[in-house]
Amino acid sequence: MKTNSHIVWIVLAGLCIGASVVFVWPSLKDNTKNATELAAAKPINYKASRVLNQPIQPISMPSKLDERKVALGEKLFHDNRLSSSSSVSCASCHVLKLGGADQSASSVGVNGLQGELNSPTVFNVALNISQFWDGRAETLAGQIEGPIHNPVEMGSSWPDIIQKLQSSKEYEALFNKLYEEGITVESIKESITAFEQSLVTLNSPFDRYLLGDEDAISENAKLGYEKFKEYGCVACHQGSNVGGNLYQKLGIMGDYFADRGTGIRPSDLGRYNVTGLEEDKFVFKVPSLRLASLTAPYFHDGSAKTLRQAVQVMIKYQLGRMASKRDEDLIIEFLESLVGEYKGQRLEK
């Protein structure tokens, strides 16, 4: 009897200690997690700058980013295994060196298939209200689903991708270190999203100007900014991304598609494809102009080959006006001053 009762007591004590650990441990863990997430953005000197009351705001690096997830996301972004034929990666169409997009009106996917739309830049996408021209993806994670499954883009599926990644010991280790669940759809998406959030173009001449550096941009660019506001461009192209945060109908002041003369394709219907509302026909997400000088061609159909053409089309169809050559030059020079740096390097054509 003696030993038996001893065992009973030990088991009971063990249960008590176990219960305490189970209940108390998570709360301790939560505290540490919360502490790491608190990080402050670099403060802005509002008195010295002209930031206040400006429709365009400087870009800042988002604060809550896990560097390790960003690194993993970057690796995945450049990994061909995310496509069915293991021939194209995200970076194939979103060339970081080429302004985060490619130079063609529409991109080439797996097996040389041609897409219908012009690939938009991958820079500053986190600042957009939604993704795709028609805004069908509300989040970056949602956006990833598009190119992954699109047969003319990467034409792959999650099971395939996960299987491929699991065959790599490096990925296995990286994922296991960052995610309890290891390689899953969610963890892949989250790391790519983290990487995309880090893709911001910082420290552009215009941002420096806004923050008080008078010599950061030329006088013409300053005049161009004034024209940009004067013409009303800024009514839509505003915010830190100079656009990207609202939807607008293409051809408010004129029938763009009739003048284009190539007929109406499904993709021309824009947001209608998402909402099904009549009023959303030909409505598109207003694109960011941050890297506009680097990402020709322009518009959802890539119809404008040069920035000037794009400026002209916009002023005509959206603003219902005509601009002088000089004004166009000034606006273009202003637009060029919006290009920032990625990893300390100013983005170039």
Next chain:
Amino acid sequence: MSPDTFRKSLILAALLGVLTFLFAQARSNDPKMHHQIVVNIQNLHYQNSRLNESVLEFSADQFSNYDLLTRLKSGIREYLTWFKSEEPKLYGIVDVELDAIIDRAESNFEKKFSLIEKFKSHNGILKNSLYYIPTAVDNLQKQSSLSSYHQNADKLLQEVLLFNSRLNPKNKELGENIIEEFRSKKISRLDDIAIHAETIFRERMLLQEIVEDLFSIPTKDSVENIYQEYSAYNNEKLQILSVYRTAMYTIAVLLLFYVIYLFYTLRQTLLCLEDSLYEVEFQKNALDQYAIVASISAEGIVTYANEKFTQTTQLSKEQIVGKSRRILESEFHDQAYFDHIWSELESGKRWRGEIKNKRKDNTEYWLDATVVPFLDKKQKPIRYVALLKDITEKKAADSRIYRLAHYDALTGLPNRAMFLESLNTALVDARQSKSSLAVLFIDLDNFKLINDTMGHASGDELLNVVAEHLRSSVRASDIVARLGGDEFTVIVRDVEMNEHIENIVQNILSITKDPVTINQKEIIVSSSIGVSVFPDDATDTDTLLKNADIAMYKAKSNGKNNCCIFDEELKAINSEKHALENDLLFAVRNEQFVLHYQPQVDVLTGRICAVEALIRWNHPEKGLIQPNAFIPMLEESGLIIEVGKWVLIEACTQLAQWKELGINLGMGVNVSARQLQDGHILELLKQILDFPGIEPSDIDLEITETGLLGNADELIALLSTFKDLGVKLSLDDFGTGYSSLNYLKKLPISKLKIDQSFVRDIPFDAHDMAIAKTVIAMASSLDLKVVAEGVETVEQIQFLEEHGCDFFQGYYFNEPVDARTMQQLLINWNAEQDNYNLRYLRAS
């Protein structure tokens, strides 16, 4: 585990379980999560308000951006998603109502978001036109060709701006009139202005509608609903929580009390245990002091041995503990004995017995062992405890006692008890084998005399020699025993014929007849042997022995150094004797005895100076019987003591009566040797001396010579006491015994009675006359009076008187007569005194 402990553990486990459950339940309402939820609701509320403010700001704003709106929108979405996520649910918020309210809020917010998108689009268009229209009007006014329209253009600009800020329909109406006018002119610059003015009116109206729609969506209520629902839910939880807390407290208190109770009972148990331990220790000490204790495991290994064990066995503890139980065995018993013990013990039985063993120094010892097996529930022994007691001394004492009880200390022969036991066994054997056996009863002749004359030591030595002779004269299978004194018995087994017995008896007689040297003196002893045979003479031990005894007496009476085999004649005598014994017993009880008296006459005076009391048996059938027919029987049966007492009392009572009548005389009373040995006589004598008129000197105790043989010193002491009392003593029948003069000298007697056998033949037998003359002379020299018995003739009187005899007793004077006759005689005698003298003188 005992059921009680199991129950206690179960209760404790149940209480702990309930406590843990309550704790877990209480944890479900985590205050941190509650705070997070409340903060998130507040944030939602705040962001909703900011959203509303921003939208309103845009109506009046010139240049701004939608980044804030975008951030607010994604922020609100994040919060709503968080509320719907698993995170708060993990902490127990499972509330369908709350989920529905959040869903409703989300749908409201989504509606709002889509209106905000619409607002942004249309606001863009409106802003564009508002930016441009002053420039367009300005451009128009720069063209003088169109100056007629300048005023209206200004007016239109004014109406447009007013409408934009005040939303007054009148402004719109006025403005639209001008637009109509401008349109109709078909001038591109006017058209340009008209289009933008129209856009402003249209978009401003639309925007207003959107804003109104937007604000009519009850997002604020939705957030408040969430808060209310959560609050309600939380309150409910808090109430439950308080119940849990109370329950937890109760359980904790119960647990505490239970633990206190357990502690208390534990303490009680501990105290009891301590007491028991002390008691056990005490008892163990006591046991260790008393007994040898050893423990043996079920496997037969010795696990414990106390100090006494090591002391007794002279083995060290190391030599015992841990060794096989074989160490407890000994060579004095065979292996089967121990195998039996162990098998008894293994079957669960207690064993008790004695074990003999040997120490290192070869001393032997006996142990009284009790081995007790301790049994488990299946009745299988789990260990044995051996309690041993050193009984070596007791064993030795037992055997001494046995020897004392069964053997004669002097000769080492079996004693009476052992003889009877052996005879019994021999009889059983004889019955079984249908053989016969003989019992020899041997009595040394004259042993008493040797003992008295040579001393006890010599007597003992003689007995030893005789014992040795007897032992050597029979077969080893025959048993020689000493019954006591000089009586020996022999059991002769397997007797085939009388010749065989005869041989043995002759053998014994011849051996015992050989002279023996004791104390440097040669003694010739003879013996008388009586024989009785089983089954011819008797079939039981007592009768066999008695018959042998009878035969021995017969042999003795036939002359010493003789043998007699029991036969039918002896049997008849024996039965006669038996009948007499019975009759005598009856006579004693019914006082069938009477006393007759015979006078003793003083030689000088001729007066009767004393009488001798003589017993007669007044037999109802046979009449008066003389004492020689029954006295020996009385002596043999021991009845003589009682009868002697009666005689003494009766005689003295009679004397007292006579003295009362004035007759003064002495009373001679015969006293048997057995009466003297009995020891009560002194007391009796003292009582008698208290009788009225009795003087001690009146009593004359007559003791026979043969009665004085035996323990002379003691007798002399006793007789001296009588003399001290003043009682006179006479030696009766003098001359018939051994007549040891040495002895006679020591005796405190005052009178000798010459036996009538010496008187009878006077004056014809010269020998008798010489003896009588010598005795009288000797008595005179020892200063003793002499009484002559059996005086019948004048010649005898003359001879005796001549030689100085003091008193006469006999038929010449008077035969013994009864008390009445004697009394008459006494009265007459004094009157006839002269007549006597005359007769006496005449005779002389």
